[in-house]
Each structure stands twice: as C-alpha cells, then as structure tokens.
Amino acid sequence: MLIQAGVRPALGCLLRLAYRPEIEGRQNVPRTGPVILAANHLSALDSFLIPLAAPRPVAFLAKAEYFRRPGVTGALSRAFFTGMNAIPVHRTDHRAAQASLEAAREVLAAGRAFGIHPEGSRSRDGRLYRGRTGVAWLALATGAPVVPVAVLGTDRILPVGARLPRFGRIAVRFGQPLRFTQPPDGNANRARRLVTEEIMTAIQRLSGQEQAAGHAELPVQ
Incomplete structure (x- = not known):
C-alpha cells in the first residue's frame, strides 16, 4: 500500500526534473465531483502524463493483464498501475467496449475523474483523428463535464x-469544461x-x- 500511495508523487517529481x-x-479541471x-x-x-499534470487523480483504463503478471515483476506492475488509479479491463472480451464504458461510468458515479482518448488509438502521423462516440455516451449518461486536453x-x-x-x-493544456444534456428530441445517435x-x-x-x-x-x- 505504501508503494502504491507513493507512485503518483514520485513520478510527478521525476517528470518535473527530467522534462x-x-x-x-x-x-x-474541477477539484471535486465527476469530470471527464x-x-x-x-x-x-x-x-500517465495527464494524471501527473492534473490537479487531482485521474483514472484511465488499462489492460487487465498488467494486474495479473506473476512474481516480483507482477507485484511491481500491480502497484504501479494501482498507484496511477488505472482501471483493469478485459480488452479481448467481445463486449469489451461496453464493459469499458460501464467501468468508466462507475468511476464518475463515485465522483472521480476519468481520462479517455476519444480517437481510440494513438495517432501514427501526428494528426488528430475523428473521435469515437464513447466519450459522448459517458457525458450524456452521467452529466459529468468534459475537460478537453491537448x-x-x-x-x-x-x-x-x-x-x-x-x-x-x-506540454499539457487543459481547456474550459464543456457541459452537455440529453437532447429533447431523443435522437441519441445524432446527439452522441x-x-x-x-x-x-x-x-x-x-x-x-x-x-x-x-x-x-x-x-x-
């Protein structure tokens, strides 16, 4: 537990010194309450960088395998990802996308901050790709404000x-919070x-x- 508690402060110090x-x-970034x-x-x-730059802990999803490795290496891996507030998800499950969103909704329901990359994958050429609608599903389902981050x-x-x-x-840039509400016409797909x-x-x-x-x-x- 002591190792887990010290992960974020130690990495934050290392980040500031090195970069x-x-x-x-x-x-x-709102200091309290749910936020995306x-x-x-x-x-x-x-x-890893965003939670270290943010003024409060931020949970991201991580592959469940990182929490299951055996031996000393596995123990260190679990301590690291737990200390960074990572949420284990099974990405090979055929319902992985919805399971990930449900895990994120639980984080927000608990009044915590959740981080997401709407592109769904890393950009290979530096361009910003079209966002996938999971982030909108979360925002509309929970009412949590969305802080854009670059x-x-x-x-x-x-x-x-x-x-x-x-x-x-x-560099990390946090933008002004955006707030969204469910559309009155009930067209969920268009709204997302x-x-x-x-x-x-x-x-x-x-x-x-x-x-x-x-x-x-x-x-x-």
Whole structure:
C-alpha cells in the first residue's frame, strides 16, 4: 500500500526534473465531483502524463493483464498501475467496449475523474483523428463535464514502437469544461455524434493538430 500511495508523487517529481513540462489551464479541471478528461493520443506516455499534470487523480483504463503478471515483476506492475488509479479491463472480451464504458461510468458515479482518448488509438502521423462516440455516451449518461486536453511532444519522447523514452519538451493544456444534456428530441445517435465532434474541435483548438477525415486504426487485440 505504501508503494502504491507513493507512485503518483514520485513520478510527478521525476517528470518535473527530467522534462520540465509546460502545463496550462490546470484551474479548468474541477477539484471535486465527476469530470471527464478527453485528450488527444500521440504516445503510450499520454495516459500517465495527464494524471501527473492534473490537479487531482485521474483514472484511465488499462489492460487487465498488467494486474495479473506473476512474481516480483507482477507485484511491481500491480502497484504501479494501482498507484496511477488505472482501471483493469478485459480488452479481448467481445463486449469489451461496453464493459469499458460501464467501468468508466462507475468511476464518475463515485465522483472521480476519468481520462479517455476519444480517437481510440494513438495517432501514427501526428494528426488528430475523428473521435469515437464513447466519450459522448459517458457525458450524456452521467452529466459529468468534459475537460478537453491537448498533449504535445510525447510522440517525440516515446514514438510508437520505441521502448525507452527520449528527452525533449512536452506540454499539457487543459481547456474550459464543456457541459452537455440529453437532447429533447431523443435522437441519441445524432446527439452522441454532435457532442463528440464538439469535444474533438475543442481538443484541436488546444493542440493545433491537423484534423484527419477518418478514424484512427484500432490496434489488433
């Protein structure tokens, strides 16, 4: 338990010493209550960087396998991901997408912060891809505000396929919270798409990325 409790403070200190990240808009993240942090996705580092830059703990989803490894390595892995408030999910299950959203809704129902990458996968070319509507489903189902987040520079620090991080400049920008309500006409599919597009537009304004017309290719499970 002591190791788990010290993970976030220790990594935050290491991050500041090694990279001196530029962090903007932390005051835009509500200090209490449920909130969704919706961010672009350039690197595997993003899901760790955002909780370290945010003013409160942020839960992201993580593969359940990270919590099941045997031996000392497994114990350290569990302590690390638990200390980072990661939520284990079974991504190979045929109902994985809905199960992930239900896990996220439980986090928000408990008044916590939940982080999500609406693109669904890392961008391989630096562009911002079209968002998937799970983030809108969460926002409309829970009423939680959505804070758009832009992460910059992580694709140079840890590119796709790299094993060890490099040195470089990184930045995290938190935008103004967005609030959404269920549409009066009951057209849920249209509402989710419109909400998702508004969130992605807010992320793009923070990141300055070129927008791609389609969705990012999802990783093979």
